Amino acid sequence: MAIEIERKFLIDPARLPELPAPLVIKQGYIPSEGVTVRIRTTNGKAYLTLKGKRHELVRSEFEYPIPYEDALSMLEELCAPPLIEKNRYEIMYEGHLWEVDIFEGENAGLFLAEIELQTPEETFALPPWVTREVTEDKRYYNSNLRTLPYARFKDEA
Numbered sequence: 001m002a003i004e005i006e007r008k009f010l011i012d013p014a015r016l017p018e019l020p021a022p023l024v025i026k027q028g029y030i031p032s033e034g035v036t037v038r039i040r041t042t043n044g045k046a047y048l049t050l051k052g053k054r055h056e057l058v059r060s061e062f063e064y065p066i067p068y069e070d071a072l073s074m075l076e077e078l079c080a081p082p083l084i085e086k087n088r089y090e091i092m093y094e095g096h097l098w099e100v101d102i103f104e105g106e107n108a109g110l111f112l113a114e115i116e117l118q119t120p121e122e123t124f125a126l127p128p129w130v131t132r133e134v135t136e137d138k139r140y141y142n143s144n145l146r147t148l149p150y151a152r153f154k155d156e157a
Contacts, residue, residue: 004051004061005117007135011100013111015129019100022087028079029143036143039074042088046071057120057135082106084142094125106149112140
């Protein structure tokens with residue numbers, strides 16, 4: 001079974017290194033219960049992703065490439081608005097790939113970094129631009145940022 005073990009962190013954008021070219025991501029969520037169904041486009045490619053419920057840091061994840069034109073139709077017709085739009089930058093730091101997401105729209109001002117791990121116990125070094133872990137804070141799940149955008153809670157975060 002495919003699994004995802006991911007941790008999320010807020011970051012200080014002023015401390016980021018020079019960023020590479022971004023992956024431009026647009027994603028939407030098809031309403032469902034018990035599983036997250038995501039459609040994502042990024043730089044001319046498209047994916048259907050199914051994610052199970054999280055158990056601590058671990059959850060099942062299945063991702064499949066789909067035709068780009070189909071994804072555009074699904075984003076428009078099947079996904080509940082609004083869509084999540086962000087630019088993703090991949091940064092290697094001390095042997096681990098960090099994905100830095102800079103959000104747009106109602107989530108503008110949100111800078112998140114994610115790291116995927118092989119096991120929940122895996123150790124890693126924090127880059128100097130990481131400020132606070134938010135893995136357990138459900139407000140920062142992309143699927144929840146759609147219904148409760150960062151603009152509505154950023155002053156409390």
